[in-house]
Amino acid sequence: MEIQLKENFFVAHKPFRGQFTLPDIGITLILGNNGVGKTSFFNHLLNHQSSYQLVANSSFVSQYRLSAVSNMKVFRIFNNIERDFPERVVCSFEKFDLVKRFEAEHLLHKDTNTLSGGENQLVKILIGFFIKAQYYFLDEPFQFLDTEKFKLIFEYMIQCRDKSLIIIDHRNPELLEYAHLIYRIENSRDEIIIKKTHHV
Amino acid sequence: MFELDIVRILFAFICGHFLCLSGSLSQIVSSNPLASPSTLGFDGLIVLFVLVAHAISSFVFEVPLGPATFVLFLIFLLLLLMMGKIRPSILRQLRMNQVILLGIGFNLLIGAVFAVVQFLYMGMNLQFPSGLWFGNFRAANTQIFIILIPTFVVACWVSWHLAKSLTLINIDMTMARSLGINVSKIQKKSLLLALFLTGSIISFFGVFSFLGLILPHLMRSLPWFKGNIRSELLWAPILAGVLMGVLDQLCYNITFYGAELPVGMVSSVVGSLALVVIVVRKVLS
Numbered sequence: 001m002e003i004q005l006k007e008n009f010f011v012a013h014k015p016f017r018g019q020f021t022l023p024d025i026g027i028t029l030i031l032g033n034n035g036v037g038k039t040s041f042f043n044h045l046l047n048h049q050s051s052y053q054l055v056a057n058s059s060f061v062s063q064y065r066l067s068a069v070s071n072m073k074v075f076r077i078f079n080n081i082e083r084d085f086p087e088r089v090v091c092s093f094e095k096f097d098l099v100k101r102f103e104a105e106h107l108l109h110k111d112t113n114t115l116s117g118g119e120n121q122l123v124k125i126l127i128g129f130f131i132k133a134q135y136y137f138l139d140e141p142f143q144f145l146d147t148e149k150f151k152l153i154f155e156y157m158i159q160c161r162d163k164s165l166i167i168i169d170h171r172n173p174e175l176l177e178y179a180h181l182i183y184r185i186e187n188s189r190d191e192i193i194i195k196k197t198h199h200v
Numbered sequence: 201m202f203e204l205d206i207v208r209i210l211f212a213f214i215c216g217h218f219l220c221l222s223g224s225l226s227q228i229v230s231s232n233p234l235a236s237p238s239t240l241g242f243d244g245l246i247v248l249f250v251l252v253a254h255a256i257s258s259f260v261f262e263v264p265l266g267p268a269t270f271v272l273f274l275i276f277l278l279l280l281l282m283m284g285k286i287r288p289s290i291l292r293q294l295r296m297n298q299v300i301l302l303g304i305g306f307n308l309l310i311g312a313v314f315a316v317v318q319f320l321y322m323g324m325n326l327q328f329p330s331g332l333w334f335g336n337f338r339a340a341n342t343q344i345f346i347i348l349i350p351t352f353v354v355a356c357w358v359s360w361h362l363a364k365s366l367t368l369i370n371i372d373m374t375m376a377r378s379l380g381i382n383v384s385k386i387q388k389k390s391l392l393l394a395l396f397l398t399g400s401i402i403s404f405f406g407v408f409s410f411l412g413l414i415l416p417h418l419m420r421s422l423p424w425f426k427g428n429i430r431s432e433l434l435w436a437p438i439l440a441g442v443l444m445g446v447l448d449q450l451c452y453n454i455t456f457y458g459a460e461l462p463v464g465m466v467s468s469v470v471g472s473l474a475l476v477v478i479v480v481r482k483v484l485s
Contacts, residue, residue, distance in 0.1 A: 046377050055380055062374035069227045070370050070420055072427030077371050084364045085379050111427075112371075127375055 011037035018194035032185035061128035117144035216444025222394035223412035236413035241303030244310035335406035335464030414471035
């Protein structure tokens with residue numbers, strides 16, 4: 001899917017330009033220096049889902065911590081999503097499979113406000129994959145994760161051959177090896193550009 | 201011997217319900233446990249209208265303070281909605297933490313203006329509504345029910361409708377947006393409702409300091425409402441209203457040398473203590 005960025009999309013007062021192709025399958029990596037606008041790019045896509053035909057077709061995992069004002073157990077999060085959006089969640093078998101695969105059973109009965117950084121990240125990724133979608137946008141999904149959890153999640157992502165994973169990351173060289181498409185966001189004097197640097 | 205004043209009980213119930221709901225809505229949509237009608241500046245805004253209404257009554261023509269304040273508040277709401285339609289970008293650019301900071305600053309400003317105006321009125325030997333800062337139901341008129349009861353029905357209906365979206369917004373805003381929820385629209389609706397509920401109470405009964413902050417935390421400490429946004433929006437305000445009704449009747453019947461303590465004063469002291477106890481217990485556990 002070709003994504004034509006809106007003309008009024010600005011990051012730090014600079015126009016964000018370039019063409020972005022959203023592949024239907026495979027891993028797409030988005031690279032860029034700190035503060036260049038990677039998260040802003042994701043937020044732009046998130047806020048304009050209907051314009052970019054992403055409604056009911058995408059799942060976004062942000063880099064920010066889950067912070068519920070009304071503290072709840074993790075399993076209640078899944079129950080609430082399943083109850084209110086039954087058409088947007090994976091089947092029960094897949095749900096249990098995900099929890100088992102990521103070794104997250106012990107987290108289900110924990111309060112959201114008592115999760116550590118890594119546990120919080122794991123729950124966010126679980127929620128992200130719990131939502132049924134073709135496109136998964138993951139903003140720095142591996143931050144705070146230990147080596148074991150990183151391997152589990154990375155292996156799962158490689159096996160998602162029928163889905164499109166768009167990942168912002170800049171510290172895992174393994175991703176470079178497995179990415180089908182790599183985009184780089186660069187900051188020039190007058191504008192910010194996203195451009196394709198690698199295609200398998 | 202205890203006397204029960206049914207009208208006052210109903211007023212107190214509605215007050216507790218509105219303030220608890222308004223506080224819950226503010227905290228959930230801003231993802232900030234310190235958000236409340238007080239910290240968002242809603243209290244200060246309505247007090248400003250009280251000052252204007254009182255000035256009109258003192259120097260132009262006499263008007264009943266409560267209804268006049270409410271009318272000014274409605275005019276302001278209409279202007280706000282029109283501004284939202286004409287220049288939506290102004291409201292869109294404000295982030296939630298900026299709104300909270302603005303609200304706190306605005307409340308402090310109005311508090312200072314109130315003190316100055318009170319001083320000037322005393323200098324001119326004019327009557328001033330000093331008791332405004334401690335809400336009570338003593339002088340309330342039953343005709344106010346014409347406004348409060350429909351507002352109560354609308355508040356229950358709107359919060360029931362918003363509960364599904366607010367449950368997900370409470371968990372994670374990005375995830376809520378992923379599922380197609382228009383988060384900014386829900387935030388605006390919720391805050392408008394919170395503002396309207398707070399305005400209704402303060403216009404007719406005065407300020408109940410920080411009840412909008414304290415009551416949601418108190419309710420969430422109870423097992424039936426913890427982690428359950430639906431219950432928090434539908435049933436917790438009802439329980440808060442009942443508690444407020446009981447407290448008001450205690451103030452009505454237990455007087456201090458014949459003088460009735462304003463329930464707003466008592467609820468602020470009792471509620472603040474309760475909040476401190478809850479937080480300390482959480483920390484210790």
